[in-house]
Amino acid sequence: MSIEIFSKLASLFSFLVLGTTILLIVRHSLMGQVRVFALQSFVLAILAAIVAIFEGDAVLFGVAILVLIIKAIVLPRVLARAVTNIGLERAAAPYLSTPIALAVCGVLIVVAFYVMVPIASSNPLPTADAMPLAFAGVLIGLFVTVNRRRALTQILGFLTLENGIFLLALLATYGVPFIVEAGIFLDVLVAVLIMEVFVYRIKENFDSIDVGQMGELKG
Numbered sequence: 001m002s003i004e005i006f007s008k009l010a011s012l013f014s015f016l017v018l019g020t021t022i023l024l025i026v027r028h029s030l031m032g033q034v035r036v037f038a039l040q041s042f043v044l045a046i047l048a049a050i051v052a053i054f055e056g057d058a059v060l061f062g063v064a065i066l067v068l069i070i071k072a073i074v075l076p077r078v079l080a081r082a083v084t085n086i087g088l089e090r091a092a093a094p095y096l097s098t099p100i101a102l103a104v105c106g107v108l109i110v111v112a113f114y115v116m117v118p119i120a121s122s123n124p125l126p127t128a129d130a131m132p133l134a135f136a137g138v139l140i141g142l143f144v145t146v147n148r149r150r151a152l153t154q155i156l157g158f159l160t161l162e163n164g165i166f167l168l169a170l171l172a173t174y175g176v177p178f179i180v181e182a183g184i185f186l187d188v189l190v191a192v193l194i195m196e197v198f199v200y201r202i203k204e205n206f207d208s209i210d211v212g213q214m215g216e217l218k219g
Contacts, residue, residue: 006054007126010171013047014130017167018109018137021160024144025094025101033156034079037163041071044163051127051174060174067166075159082152094147101147105140112136127171134171137164 020040027033048064051057094101116132123131141164145157 001054003126006050007129009050010047010127011130011133013043013050014133014137014167014171016043017047017163018133018140021137021140021144021164022102022105024156024160025105025140025147026098030083030152031080033153034076034083037079037156037159038072038076040160040163041067041075044167045072047167048170051170055174057174071159071163079152079156094149094153096147101143104143108139108143109136112139123172125172125174127174131168131171134164134168138168140164 017040020036020043024033024036024040027036045064045068048067049061052059052061052064096104112135113132116135120128120131138161141157141161143157144160145154148154148157
């Protein structure tokens with residue numbers, strides 16, 4: 001694989017990851033949002049595998065497999081089970097409407113390119129051109145987290161933010177050490193399992209997982 005083709009593939013898959021992050025804002029179905037996250041993680045795993053093959057890095061290829069198994073298969077199933085247990089068809093309205101949220105995403109993308117283009121230009125790696133896309137994904141993932149009212153959609157926002165951080169590390173340094181990634185994946189998996197239990201219990205006790213409504217409770 002030539003460097004030019006590899007660079008274009010990195011940019012293409014980074015753009016797809018960013019696109020799925022924005023799609024998470026557009027989709028209203030909780031199950032649809034879970035599927036979008038699974039798709040994003042699948043694309044991220046493919047990109048990690050491409051980088052690993054280009055570099056001949058077996059450890060990074062193992063990380064790609066972990067991303068595929070944990071983020072594209074296991075976590076979506078856990079989240080889908082949570083949606084089924086809660087019994088919700090649609091997500092609660094976010095704090096900002098979809099058109100305004102998309103406008104905010106546009107601003108965040110501009111900010112990401114303004115900040116990252118000078119940094120990417122000094123990075124000798126062929127994946128550097130895609131770094132602004134990854135940073136935009138981080139910013140939008142953070143925005144999705146704070147813009148959602150329901151606890152479950154906030155969890156999805158957090159996982160999307162983590163995907164963006166992983167993508168940025170992958171493009172900037174070809175990933176972090178395997179033991180670090182394995183520890184992060186384990187922590188994320190355990191955290192989501194715990195959050196699933198809490199979300200279900202919140203729904204069971206308060207008949208809502210809207211964090212705005214829960215914030216109005218008085219003891």
